Amino acid sequence: MRKLTAVPDTSEHSPEGIAGQSVPHDSATKHVTGRAEYIDDIAELPGTLHIAVGGSAHAHAKIKHLNLDAVKSSPGVVCVVTSEDIPGRRIIGPVFHDELLLAYDEIEYVGQPVFAVAAESFEQAQRAVKLALIEYEILTPLLDVKLAREQESYVLPEHVMQRGNASAAMSSARHKVHGELVVRGQEHFYLEGQVCYVTPTEDGVHVLSSSQHPAEVQKMVAETLALPLNKVHAEVRRMGGGFGGKETQAAHLACVASIFVNKLRRPAKYRLSRRDDMVVTGKRHDFVNEYEIAFDDQGKIEGTVMSLLGMCGFSVDLSQGIIDRAMFHADNAYFLNHAKVSGYYCKTHTVSNTAFRGFGGPQGMITIEAAMDDIARYLQIDPLTVRKRNLYTAERDETHYGQKIEQHNIAEIIAELENTSDYWRRREAITAFNASNQYIKKGLALTPVKFGISFTSKHLNQAGALVNVYTDGTININHGGTEMGQGLYTKVAQIVASEFQVDLNAVMVTSTRTDKIPNTSPTAASSGTDLNGKAAQVACGKIKAEMQAFAKRYFNLADQAIEFANNQVIMGENSMSFAEFVQLAYMNRVSLSSTGFYKTPTIHYDRETGKGKPFFYFANGAAAAEVTIDTLTGEYRVTRVDILHDVGRSLSPGIDIGQIEGGFVQGMGWVTSEELLWNSSGEVISNSPANYKIPTAFDIPEIFNVNLYQQDCPVDTVYASKAVGEPPLMLGISVWCALRDACASVADYRISPDLTVPATPEQVLFAVEQAKMFKEKDSGQAL
Amino acid sequence: MIKFLLNGSWVMETELDPNMSVLRYLRTKRGLSGSKEGCASGDCGACTVLIGERSKGNGSQTVKYHAVNSCITLLGAMHGKHIVTVDGLNINEETHPVQQAMIASHGSQCGFCTPGIVMSLVGLRESQTSCSRKDVLESLSGNLCRCTGYRPIIDAAMASFDVADNKNIINTTPAWSAPEQEEVAGLHTVDADYFSPTSEAELTELLTKYPGARLIAGGTDLALEISQNYRSFDCLISLSDIEELTELSEAGNTLYVGAAATYSQVMPWLKTWYPEVVELFERIGSLQIRNRGTVGGNIANASPIADTPPVLLALDASLELASTAGRRVLSLKDFFLSYKQTQLQNGEYIRRIILPKPESNAIVKLYKVSKRYEDDISAVMAAFYLELEGARIKTVRLAFGGMAAVPKYADHAQTKLVGAEFTEASVAAAISALGEDFAPLSDVRASSAYRLKTAQNLLRKAYLEIANNMSLGVFSHA
Ligand SMILES: Cc1cc2nc3c(=O)[nH]c(=O)nc-3n(C[C@H](O)[C@H](O)[C@H](O)COP(=O)(O)OP(=O)(O)OC[C@H]3O[C@@H](n4cnc5c(N)ncnc54)[C@H](O)[C@@H]3O)c2cc1C
């Protein structure tokens, strides 16, 4: 007989590290010792090629002539390919097929790949691609969304969501404000750049990719190589950050590398240099948003008209969902009443913009927050009061897309935060400070977040998992979600440990692979744990059912259920350790492995009517930020931030706090120092960390209080938890509102000066100047 | 040949590409993949390693460990030094107190920045026995993390000082002496050479022999040519190990700053005379950059947005230049000719920077304005020097960076002030004259309008601060 492994610790003790407990990230020890492997760390196989891509120098042009002789003869170059060398599809794209993998005729953005090189080393490939001679016929690039709307240059037709009669509300309104908000995009700046390592297999290729969506990498590589899906496999153990930037963008690299692997039967690595990454991969969408709001004497909204113009770039990529989500979040937490929200999917000659934490939501949300401040200044009421008056309530509960808001905890969250942050006392102190200081001003803002959870493409709301129990009582899990630092693997492991009531250290999640879990959705839309955690739970349920049936047979139990507790399995009077029970089950030929499948119930959205229930539930929160600005230079500091955020019943408080703080700081970066800039010929000029500045440790507030608002999620989610990936990013909007509050103080709070997002010191200084001018003119008139 | 310690063991290398960075060497030649490449331009800190260096000169040898960006530190510079990487931190498989604290406080999420952060914090913990938030922020000034929002990392840094355990690289590495060597240390291939001379005599000899050679000090500008533009130099001559060029000395009313002394070396020394300058230096790059970068390199690189030239112009500095033909002294204001063009002749190098000690009535005001406080390049750099005689302005120098193709004085504005009374009116006249002095560019860092407005407001701010004897701003300094 085959000997079974000795079972580890079988003592009865309460399980350590299960759901609800704070545990370190599952790779924490590997991270701090440098032993966590990222793709570029994996020892290269002999003969590994290094790929680089040659791109266009112009934003809009036609290629007249392509001479690659010098590239081919450059030292170390093994092979050069163009579009003609692609065995399968030359046109790819995640949702719509509208992107050339390698361009061959028309060029639509600076850096657009035209040819690719495989060389013996990274540097040789980089040097070679510079040697191409490309002749262009230069065409005029379209770089501005308002111009795009004028010229009706769209990647998709306009979309409208409306409720009631907004234009009637506008014409009958007593008070109105209107404005235009320029919201710039954002570079992901995941610390690990895009990378993949592709190796030939007997039947096709194996792709290690730093991707949030291995199933799509698999599909696009298969299409590129004209291979069936079962001959291409993609695998992801971990990413060094993703933030949406590796949802679709990783596939391009894998496709290009695979062409060489397929052709030369040699392994190939394709890693983008940071600069290339910042130029050739999509970013958060720039927006220009126009708004007009009608309201009553109390500041309560009567009507809303908004146009959101998103800069999609040259192709669709994920822009449909992104502009839609901006529209879905044009209300943030507020009842828009009679509303018309229009979205424009502007086509520009720039890189195709893509997913970024919040997926359009932040750009929609910040617009209504700007309007809240405008209303407050207009009526001379505190902005927080205006915000509170406009929150959805049981009576005013219908969104502009027809979904009813069912959970109303934001008022409570705000109330608690008002209290813990001491909002009103600080408001008074700040007003007094500003009255007596000419050059240094302070600002304060408390803003809520309500973020819809679910993919708005219904079919993506599904997930699979595979749970294997081994004869020593350890458990291995695979699921369709990918780990990018958010702690998904840790949470799913905690869920499975909870299901069996065993110690977390007996449970492990291993890499996400298309040959283990097929047809997966991207790890995006904050849905990772909601979907994959549930799927893993379902798989555990099936294994437990098998165990139950076995125990009943074996121990002659009546109808009573077996129980999993304290690392033991309890069968009425009898009990044994989980591992011993597993061995017994194995000896009696019981299946100890199962898949699980989950799909989110009840959601739907009809694009024809712009109505539906796209979100399973909402994740809520609020932040209060205080800033100090220097009105001579526009420099500022964020001095204090208080956050209360709703994660439902937290699965892993340490990880949830990490998501909230990290999301907040990323959002703060987006609205402050991260300025994504293009020049007039369509080049990204913020193309390196030397000129694109994400926050450093110095930039975070010294007083930074972050708390979880723990209340069971009202719908059926895994252990009543809520998604936490994206929503906290939008807590950063409070910093922008606080800066605008400080600028407004220069005009004694009589106006809300324009403030571009991000509010760099330069933009703050301009807003201060605008406020000063208003005040001078105003006091001039008063005299 | 070069000889150095790598995680406690001696290594010798000869035939390696002189353009190779320490990071590339670790990852591709030694299989040490703990240090990560996040940018290859010195901006993210994921590649941070510690470099142990024996103090030069006098008998009792102390060793100091500095955090540096291995992506822009060339391997050739490692002769006689100790490279400590994250892979070498776990002596006997035990985690370092910093690592323990990072795990306990959820200091990593994706983990990609983590090895670099750990090394920066180990550098901090091993250089002092207690620490403040300010120390932690300084030690992290060159480390970006996109996931955590830093709070847990800051907490971990503080907590690491509470862990009693005193595992320490310094204590566990045996003392070492400079490897003996007959020829100048260096790396050589058939195409290229790297030399680390230790004296000016050796330097002069090499300059004669290799007239096309490129000088390198910290490499924090030059190595980016390699890491970003994939350039390959045929011959690099390092200035970093030449004692005469790293010396800091004073004589009479004059201070001499060795051109190849790093910012980190200069700062504690210069504090005695120019604390304002040291505060400003704290805003140059990050700690990692200051541990390698030199004032000489900053000047020779002649960038219009470099930070030290305006400061040194305000202080009326001169340069001592040297070459095979001999030495000469040149006032800094005559050094910059046009965009990136200087008086330096081929084969000539900056030997030292000559600074007058401040007059007793000297007022120095320095302002660096950038999008981000830490580790950012100036949009505007303003450096003001004033001597008042009663109410009158006896001497005034207003120097700016980021406002023109070269760092330069605001001549028109100075004219309005010199000899005038120091009043709101005279300052206002100078402020409007700045519009005649400068027509700045718009670029990724700032618009022309912002640059001019800010330059004007900084002069105003200086006036307000001096007249009211206060400091005005949102940061505690510079
Ligand atoms: C991330 C980062 C941040 C930075 N931040 C700042 C900043 O805030 N402010 C700022 O001003 N700069 C900044 N820099 C630029 C750089 O660090 C400084 O210019 C530094 O002082 C250069 O010194 P170095 O010794 O590294 O020069 P190197 O790179 O070694 O040399 C630069 C140039 O000068 C020449 N050279 C060096 N020494 C001499 C000499 N003694 N005589 C003649 N020629 C010489 C070299 O041949 C080379 O051409 C930053 C750089 C990086 C990578």
Ligand code: FES
């Ligand atoms: S890799 Fe970013 S600083 Fe070295």
Ligand code: FES
């Ligand atoms: S943990 Fe991901 S960048 Fe720091």
